Amino acid sequence: MHNRVLLVEDDDELRQLLARYLDGQGFSVRQAANGQDGLALALGQDCDIVVLDIMLPDINGLDVLRELRGKTHLPVILLTARGDETDRIVGFEVGADDYIPKPCNPRELVARLQALLRRIAWDRKTKVDDPRVYGDLRVEPAQRRVYQNGTPLELTATEYEVLQVLLARAGSVVRKSDLMQWALGRRLEAYDRTLDMHISNLRKKLGNDDPPRIETVRGLGYSYRIPV
Structure with a gap:
């Protein structure tokens, strides 16, 4: 098709x-x-x-x-x-x-x-359908939906992909180049702020925690912190 x-x-x-x-x-x-x-x-x-x-x-x-x-x-x-x-x-x-x-x-x-x-x-075909929980987030792969404390987050397809990569590696640093490749499917290029904008939007939708749950690790990339 x-x-x-x-x-x-x-x-x-x-x-x-x-x-x-x-x-x-x-x-x-x-x-x-x-x-x-x-x-x-x-x-x-x-x-x-x-x-x-x-x-x-x-x-x-x-x-x-x-x-x-x-x-x-x-x-x-x-x-x-x-x-x-x-x-x-x-x-x-x-x-x-x-x-x-x-x-x-x-x-x-x-x-x-x-x-x-x-x-x-690929996400729909290969990932298990069982919901996954990361702190206050519940991910339902079959529907490609994310809920925060029971409330659905309105994420774009790319924001969803970026968040999935970060959640799967919560607590670890994901290099910007890897995140760009895994979530957006292309190489990171100089002066391309696409990934930065998606991260900024995710932070706003997740509530702008202090400290932020998506932390910028200068010179490396990003790390997701699961709130306690």
């Missing part, structure tokens, strides 16, 4: 170029030229993953993402203007799983899509 990608992009030439390339790589592609149509298709469960441009003619892509995050956990990759760090930061805060600057290389887009979908599929 082909993975279904929803491509929301108002630039007709770019959208059709990416759609043709994705189709040639074995993806089933749905297209939308504006935010309203993209939102309707995404909420209609017609896709497995969304590629979403921020600059859309009717609804800003970030607002589309906010609507999606209130109703679905679909993985979302943002298309952002090259060098616009503000949009990337806000995108992660709203709930993006990854981003690619425009103009984007179709091969890179395919690699990001495959990495994200592969992590989700």
